[in-house]
Amino acid sequence: MLLNFERLGMWKWVLTGFSVLVAMFLLLPILFIVALSFGSSQWLIFPPPSWTLRWYQELFADPRWLESALTSVKIAIIVTICSVILGLLASFGLTRGRFAGRETLRALFLTPMIMPVVVLAVALYAFFLKVGLNGTLLGFVIAHLILALPFSIISIGNALDGFDRSIEDAAVLCGAHPLEAKLRVTLPGIRHGLFAAAIFSFLVSWDEVVVAIFMASPTLQTLPVKVWATLRQDLTPVIAAASTLLVVFTVLLMFIAALLRKGFKS
Amino acid sequence: MSIITSTTRFAQEPVRRRRPSGFAYIAPALLLLILFFVVPIASLLMRSVLEPSPGIGNYVELFGSLTYVRIFANTFLVSALVTVLSVVIGFPVAWLLAIIPNRWGSILFAIILLSMWTNLLARTYAWMVLLQRTGVINKTLISLGVIDQPLVMVNNLIGVTIGMTYIMLPFIILPLRGVIKGIEPGILQAAALCGATKWQSLWRVLIPLALPGIASSALMVFVMSLGYFVTPALLGGTANMMVAEMIAQFVQSLVNWGMGGAAALVLLVATLLLYALQLRLFGIGRIGQEGQ
Numbered sequence: 001m002l003l004n005f006e007r008l009g010m011w012k013w014v015l016t017g018f019s020v021l022v023a024m025f026l027l028l029p030i031l032f033i034v035a036l037s038f039g040s041s042q043w044l045i046f047p048p049p050s051w052t053l054r055w056y057q058e059l060f061a062d063p064r065w066l067e068s069a070l071t072s073v074k075i076a077i078i079v080t081i082c083s084v085i086l087g088l089l090a091s092f093g094l095t096r097g098r099f100a101g102r103e104t105l106r107a108l109f110l111t112p113m114i115m116p117v118v119v120l121a122v123a124l125y126a127f128f129l130k131v132g133l134n135g136t137l138l139g140f141v142i143a144h145l146i147l148a149l150p151f152s153i154i155s156i157g158n159a160l161d162g163f164d165r166s167i168e169d170a171a172v173l174c175g176a177h178p179l180e181a182k183l184r185v186t187l188p189g190i191r192h193g194l195f196a197a198a199i200f201s202f203l204v205s206w207d208e209v210v211v212a213i214f215m216a217s218p219t220l221q222t223l224p225v226k227v228w229a230t231l232r233q234d235l236t237p238v239i240a241a242a243s244t245l246l247v248v249f250t251v252l253l254m255f256i257a258a259l260l261r262k263g264f265k266s
Numbered sequence: 267m268s269i270i271t272s273t274t275r276f277a278q279e280p281v282r283r284r285r286p287s288g289f290a291y292i293a294p295a296l297l298l299l300i301l302f303f304v305v306p307i308a309s310l311l312m313r314s315v316l317e318p319s320p321g322i323g324n325y326v327e328l329f330g331s332l333t334y335v336r337i338f339a340n341t342f343l344v345s346a347l348v349t350v351l352s353v354v355i356g357f358p359v360a361w362l363l364a365i366i367p368n369r370w371g372s373i374l375f376a377i378i379l380l381s382m383w384t385n386l387l388a389r390t391y392a393w394m395v396l397l398q399r400t401g402v403i404n405k406t407l408i409s410l411g412v413i414d415q416p417l418v419m420v421n422n423l424i425g426v427t428i429g430m431t432y433i434m435l436p437f438i439i440l441p442l443r444g445v446i447k448g449i450e451p452g453i454l455q456a457a458a459l460c461g462a463t464k465w466q467s468l469w470r471v472l473i474p475l476a477l478p479g480i481a482s483s484a485l486m487v488f489v490m491s492l493g494y495f496v497t498p499a500l501l502g503g504t505a506n507m508m509v510a511e512m513i514a515q516f517v518q519s520l521v522n523w524g525m526g527g528a529a530a531l532v533l534l535v536a537t538l539l540l541y542a543l544q545l546r547l548f549g550i551g552r553i554g555q556e557g558q
Contacts, residue, residue, distance in 0.1 A: 016362065022355060099289045
């Protein structure tokens with residue numbers, strides 16, 4: 001009985017032991033970075049000789065770190081809004097539309113998700129060089145929007161598939177304008193899909209490195225680009241501090257997502 | 267079209283119009299995609315046969331030079347290695363995750379999600395620090411007496427393989443968990459009743475039943491690995507370049523758009539062929555279901 005945990009006998013312990021090891025393999029590097037960011041050693045000696053907040057002071061003292069973080073947030077928020085709106089419209093069309101080539105178009109919309117990002121990065125870089133969008137906020141937003149849209153379309157599309165359309169029709173039957181029915185009946189009905197789309201889009205933009213490396217200019221860079229550029233020089237603990245803040249941010253987002261999911265269930 | 271909708275529309279609209287096809291909804295996103303996705307990529311690929319002079323010179327150079335062929339081989343090798351490792355390590359975890367009582371399962375699940383959602387650069391940095399000559403791993407091994415000289419684990423294939431496997435594991439575990447959850451426990455019960463030992467049940471029932479899921483997630487990880495840029499560049503160094511880094515080098519350092527476009531086309535064709543294979547074999551499946 002391999003699919004009943006209680007009846008696995010000895011194997012239960014083998015599987016559990018192995019999984020604990022894998023969980024440690026996944027978790028320890030992250031905890032290690034958090035510990036290092038408070039360590040006093042410039043050379044990342046572990047365990048650290050003493051504890052300090054010096055690297056965080058250095059991080060916050062350097063205006064470029066803060067600037068790049070703000071740029072990242074700004075881009076991610078704009079991308080999130082556009083991605084949810086465009087994704088919502090496209091999902092409506094793809095789920096309910098009746099036109100030739102619908103499946104082909106769906107495949108086209110999802111292609112950026114499976115493409116090697118470096119190909120898109122290089123292609124957009126060449127294109128933006130011609131039209132002068134490199135190193136601009138708009139360029140960043142467009143590039144990240146292309147990458148975020150598939151996630152948005154999948155999240156919202158799944159929610160729409162699971163939404164019983166006759167509820168919307170009933171609203172219309174009761175005298176609502178079709179648009180009003182969509183806004184006041186359908187949208188609340190698929191809100192978990194909208195939230196998922198928003199969180200995914202934000203994370204895609206916030207974490208994106210490869211395209212950003214190509215789009216960045218000396219005066220405009222996102223946080224990942226700043227980390228990347230610093231990493232290419234040396235392994236300073238300042239990056240450990242920045243990474244720790246990113247981990248904290250991620251945990252917060254996961255927490256929010258979990259709370260939202262609980263909220264939707266109740 | 268249900269009866270409800272037809273009557274409402276009749277009541278709503280004195281002038282009967284045809285129901286709109288819904289294409290208008292797609293237009294804004296489609297326009298964005300054509301302008302900033304299809305056109306740039308098409309023109310990049312065009313440059314590979316137009317610059318510096320029209321013809322297939324770039325491709326001849328790409329496949330004729332030992333340096334470039336070695337980079338392709340290297341990429342293929344690392345991706346295959348990472349895929350095999352991820353499947354072998356990931357399968358038992360996915361299996362446990364599918365059958366474990368909820369409380370412990372959700373802790374394990376949270377750890378997997380946390381590692382998956384932690385910034386890629388932060389994770390790569392962690393491995394750069396862990397694997398360096400004076401890093402924790404070397405120091406521990408030396409103090410345990412396992413080795414007397416520090417192992418060189420960064421700027422070579424070992425570092426890239428460890429770092430990439432670390433990143434790809436969740437992409438194997440999460441889909442496989444769903445696959446194993448979907449297997450009917452009665453089948454395993456039947457195998458046990460018919461006298462199959464645990465090993466026989468595992469190799470001749472459970473694994474064959476999970477095989478489509480294993481193959482599909484393995485293929486996905488392989489394709490993702492082929493085009494990976496950040497982790498190989500940081501952990502592998504220039505001596506062990508992979509294709510993605512080569513494309514970036516062509517464009518950024520050498521400003522050779524022809525060669526960059528040619529290498530991009532090769533990577534793109536490999537990726538799309540493998541995805542087409544996946545669609546053919548397993549259907550649309552669980553693409554995009556990770557992390558939900």
